Amino acid sequence: MKTKKLALKTVYHILVIAFGFVMIYPVLWMISGSFKDNSEILRGSLSLIPSEWKFSNYPTGWKGFSKISFARFFFNSFFITALSTFGTVISSSLVAYSLSRVKFRGRRLWFTCMLATMMLPGQVIMIPSFLIWYRLGLANSYVPLIFPYFCGQAFFIYQMMQFMSGIPKELDEAATIDGCSKYTIYSHIILPLLKPAIVTTVIIQFYWKWDDYMGPLLYLSKPASYTVSLAIKMFADAASTTDYGAMFAMSTLSLLPVFLIFLFFNKYLVEGIGTSGLKG
Amino acid sequence: MKTEVIKAKARKIFYSNEMVGYVFAFPFIFGFICFSLIPIITSLRYAFTDFSMGNKTIEFVGGANFKQLLGDEIFLKSLGITLKYVFISVPLKLVFALLVAFVLTRKTRMQVLYRSLYYVPSLVGGSIAVALVWKQLFARKGLFNSVLANMGLGTINWFGDQKLALYPLILMSVWQFGSSMIIFAAGLKEISPTYYEAARIDGANTFQSFVNITLPCLSPIILYNLVMQTIQAFMSFTQAFVITAGGPDNGTMMYALYVYNQAFKYNHMGYACAMSWFMLIVMCIITLVIFKTSRSWVFTESGD
Amino acid sequence: MIKKLLATFLTASLILGVCGCANSSGQEQSGGNTSSTDTVVEADPSEPVTLRMAWWGSQTRHDITVAAIELYEEQNPNVTIEYEFYDFDSYFTKLKTLVASDQVWDIFQLGGNFPEYIDKIYYMNEFIDNGTIDVSDIPESYLKITQDTAGNQIGLSNGLNTYGIAYDVDMFKEAGVPLPTDNWTWDDYKNAALKISEATGHYGSSGLASSEFIAGCSTFIGQQGKVGEYSFFNLDLTGMGFDDAQMLTPYIQMRADLINAGASPDAGAEMEITNIENDFLVTGEAALTWVAVNQFPTIYDICKEEGRNLALATIPRVSANGPAGSVIQSSQMLCVSQDSAYKAEAAKFIAWFQTSVECNQILNGERGIPVADSVRAALEENLTEGQQIMYDYVTLVGTFETPEKVNVLSPDGQDEVVDNYRNYIQQVVSGDITAAEAAEKTYADAEELFK
Incomplete structure (x- = not known):
């Protein structure tokens, strides 16, 4: 046996x-x-x-092309990814808190809007968004790639709401009795408890953003401002009799940050996903 | 005295649920209006015009764009291909994700490592780097063909045959089942072990308890994954753009890629907006159908 | 040599002129210029100027162009040039977005499709007249190839160019196929491709898909009937230049036959070619390919290094004593953008780029045979073997009888027609439609552009 x-x-x-x-x-x-x-x-x-x-x-x-080395592209990618991941975490947790814990008028409406955004195909808004940024004179900048992430990402708001529904409401009530405002409840109780969900958000948002190709393709035009993903594609297209060895070398390096983030936070990944709210 | 009253009043407003709610929700509301609502409405408006970039006069053309859509062979083809892609890749992906998640629930010291192993493709799959690797794997003299040749089988011209070209892309999508797997894993963790024990006492084997306990308990999560993955599959762009550029003979012309081409390559913005809207409608219908049918298969715990 | 070419140019220039106006039909012709004469800023030589520039091409071109830019920056310390470069498709995709937002690069490269962007081009006459730039080194006839009929200088040509067929001499010999003659026909071409692929197992004919339509399909039309009787689009780009769609059929049939016989790359293999430098001819997997001849010296050198021997042949003809259909044209030109804040500075750079011997020793004719006399003379002194072949070839094409008027430009929207045309060929290959149907469809698509 x-x-x-x-x-x-x-x-x-x-x-x-x-x-x-x-x-x-x-x-x-x-x-x-x-x-x-x-x-x-x-x-x-x-x-x-x-x-x-x-x-x-x-x-x-690493030499890259035309005197721009991959150091530059990595820096660009880090800059964009770090800022937008930071923005996503802060804004999404704020929004998730309000939608799941604060009873205010219009909450249902905004919750529905949030769900709708989550299911909205990016292509529908791709063209007009692009034109709006152009009118604002910001199309050739990092702003369109970063700023929207400070306005909350529906997918992560939803994930965090799921997770929050697993945090006992009694904690809030106890804190209220102790004289805490909703603001302090968020910063002192919810946010610390949200850690696993935040880690999940960081991992997923980091690699989504790091791998993002369409955004930089639309909004970046100067090679010096390229992200790694754009640079690798450029490298593959323009190089004479494409040097696959060098291309794979840069591809490997490009995946390294994603791997590191993942290894570092790996054990929180499953913990951070709340599914209880999905039921019923 | 008066300022005290005002202060108190201000404090009351500041700490009221309404205020707190809107303060916290403000980023989303702002983002929703600026980056979703306004673009959506603009897009709808453009869909009825002949708008193209650089063209300063925009003319209203009524439903002409939508009429043109129905006669556009490439559009119809790309719609068919995208549906094929969605209907093959999404179910396969979910089945794999669920099976692997289930197999990996077995508590061992290696669990975390295993889960990471299976998550790696999702982690890197969306990147250009992996798309380029994929292109190379299925090239005429690529890895796949050299395996076939080594086994004495003929090689397959994956990207030269429009009937085959879609499959490497489907495979790539299925390969990235990791993110659905993680969500399933999180769900599996929350199924109370007492259910399984009870089943075992009743003499059920693993398969039976999977069908009778795991599946029903997970059904809301299956629904969630199904909807999210379907939407994602509909929007798939990068792979086709990098690997096949839509060829051969538009055999991998994914919907999103055709929208991109019409908008940015051929500069038919109005037409592309009409296409986007058509896609939105198709997706709404499909999502609705999924939700409607879900009532018959999603199991809700009573009393919740 | 110049004399021989001159005749061709004068006619070509007429046509360019015709197109310049034809395209602006519907909009006021002045679109190019009037509005902004007063916006030109004469830069103070010490004031820092940043110019944006973009082009398309292969890695070789990127490297030498960047080197040239650096030389210019060194000589003009106040000028900084921010450059961008793309492959052909991405370049025009990007350009379209910039057109929409009035942010076109100060200096940009355009080819035969310039009519689409005429509103964004700032004519250079003003700078020539007021002495900002000195183009006296460029013969009048070569200036004309980038002028419209009103004499507006649209840009300055990057060089003279024409299409040809680059082939691997040894592969022809190995297969026992006679080398191409100056008036070989499409039948000879097809037979050679078939025989070579049979004998060597390589492709008989490769081909970068993006040049095939113009070099092959559209030339094929011009080769029929009398010299100048037909052209793909009519001379003023307002309609088709031929009436019977079936004139395309034999060509499409031939392409499909070659692919079906394995003598030409199918869609999957063709996808692996991203630019001329990884064309199957260059990688040693094909015996011949289309080239714009300015690309020839580069690939000649690459192959030479591997001990292979390339030569240039003419584009095959419909009949041995029929029209050649080839014309010498401006490869591309550099234009000043209407959106530029430093138009004079941009013009100065362009003039330097085309007329400075020092600069062109770096560029080395990669974009075509330079138009400035002194530059050409300087380069002709030490031509590489590949360049010598290209010069001889261009001279040869210059001797062909050409129609009084030719049109090397493409109408707005041609991209989509070409994409569809390529797909139709694939459908013929897979047997879904016949060549005759493909011809009809291509014709209908092209005609649609003018509605």
Whole structure:
């Protein structure tokens, strides 16, 4: 009986690991590609170990194009991503608090609007938003890429509301009796308890924004202002007989921040998603 | 004395529910009006004009754009392709997400690691970098074909055949089941273990308890994931833009890509707005259908 | 050599002129200029000036253009040039958004599709007349290729150019296929492609999709009938230049046949070509491809390094003694933008870019044969092998009998027609429609532009 259990357990682990390996194979392949010679990549070699380690892909790629190095693109991406993630966390938690904890007139209406925004296809508003920013003379700047995130993101507002519904209302009531205003309840009780949901928001918003391609494609035009994703696409298009090795090297680097954030906050990821409110 | 009264009054207003609510909700209300409502209305207005960038005179053309839509072969084709993409990728993605989430509920020390492993594709999948890798994987001499060739099978010209070209994109979407998986995992955690124990006492095996306990308990979350993933799939743009640019013969011309092309490549803004609106309507209908049918399969806990 | 070319140019310039006005029909012709004569700011030489500039092209072009810009900045310390560069499609996508917002780059590159952007172009006459820029080094005839009939200087040409077929000499020999002659026909071309692909397993004919429509399909129309009888669009870009859609059919059929036979890349393979430098001819997987000849020296050098030997042939003809259909044209030009705050400074840069020997030694004719006499003379002194072939080829094309009037411009909206045309070919390949139907559809799409 015990051996059977052990055998089952082993099979379980082997299967999970094997399938997981297949899942991340393309990513591993890309990473190993960053150490391969261009010709080896083009031959479609399956191997994850380069036949000859070519570390020079990294310095080659890092040089970027036309005197703008990837240092610049990384800085741009960090700047945009950090600010908009910060904005999302602050604004979404404020809004989520008001919609889930404060009984004010119009709350239902705004909640419905929030749900509607969540389901609104971006394409519908893409063109007019673009034109509005142009009229404001801000289309060639980071403002359209950052500012809207300070106005709350429906998806995260919703997630945080779900999470808040799991925080006992009694805490608020006790605090009110102690003389706390709604403002202090938010800053002293809800916000600290919201930590797991905030972490989830940070992870997801960070990589959404970091990977974002359409936004920068529409709004950025000077190469010096490009984000990493835009730069990599440019790199792939313009490079003569595309240097896949260097491209993969930069791609690998571009995924690094996302990985780091994820590894750092990983264990909170599931905790931060509240689903209780989804029921009923 | 008077200032005291005013102060008190001000304080009362400041701390009233109305005030607090609107202070906290202000960012959203502002954002909603500026970045959703106004653009939506503008978009609707443009949909009835021949608006194009650089063209200073905008002419009202009535329903001409919508009429043109129905005769536009590429539009109809892209609508069909997008529906195909949604109907294949979303169910597959959810099934995978749920199965893997369920399998990974098993408490082991490796759980966190495993979950991360399966989450990696979602983490990186939306990036240009991975799209470029995907393009290379399915290229004529790419990884997939070299595997096939090694096994003595003929190679497949994925992006040369419009009937096949969509599948690498679908596969890529399914591959990124991680984010749905995380949400399922969070939901699974909240199913009370007593249910399972009770079932086990009644002699149910894993499969039976999955069908009879897990699925019903998770059904609201399935609904949530279904709606969100469907919407996301409809808007899918980057993959097609980077990997196939819509080709061959518009075989991967996703709706969002065609809107983008009409708007920014051919500069038919009015027409593109009409297309966006058409899409909004189609999606509303589909979402509505999902919600309507959900009444028959979403299980609500009584007394809540 | 110049003399030989001159005749061609005079006619070409007439046409450019025709188009200049034709396009503005409906809007006031002055769209280009009147409004802003008074807005020109004469910059103080010490005042810092920032100019924005953009172009499209391959990596080679980006690198040399940036080097040239840096040289200019060095010589003019008050000027900073912010540059952007794109592949062809992205360039025009971006330009359209800038047109909408009146933020077009101070200096921008345009080709035959300039009529679409005429409202955004600031004519350069004023700067030539008041001596801001000195273009005396550019022969009158070459200035004319970028003027309209009213004599408005739309821009300054980046160089002379024409289309040709670059081919791998050894691959032809290996397959035992006779090398192209100056008047080879489409049948010869097709047979060569088929035979080579059969013998070598490589593509007989590759082709960057974006140049195929103009170099192939539209030339094919001009080659039919008498010299100058037909053209794809009519000369003033107000309608079609031929009546019978079926004139396109043999060409479309040939393209589809080649793809079906595996002698030309199918849609999937074609997608892998992003610019001339990774064309299958250059990667050694095809025997020939279309080029705008200014691109030839670059790919010649790349192939030379790998021990391969490229040559240039003419675009095949419909019949050996029929019209050649090729014309020499301005490759692209640089224009001053109507939105620029420093129009004079922009014009100065453009003039320098086209006439400075120092600058062009960096640019090295990559955009075509330079138009300024001294520059051409300086470059001709030490031509590379590839450039020599290009010069000889352009001279050869200059000897062909050309119609009195030609039109190398494209009407507004051509992008969509070309995209559709490519899809129709794919539909012929997959057997969904016949070549005759594809021809009809392409014709109908093109005609639609003028409604």
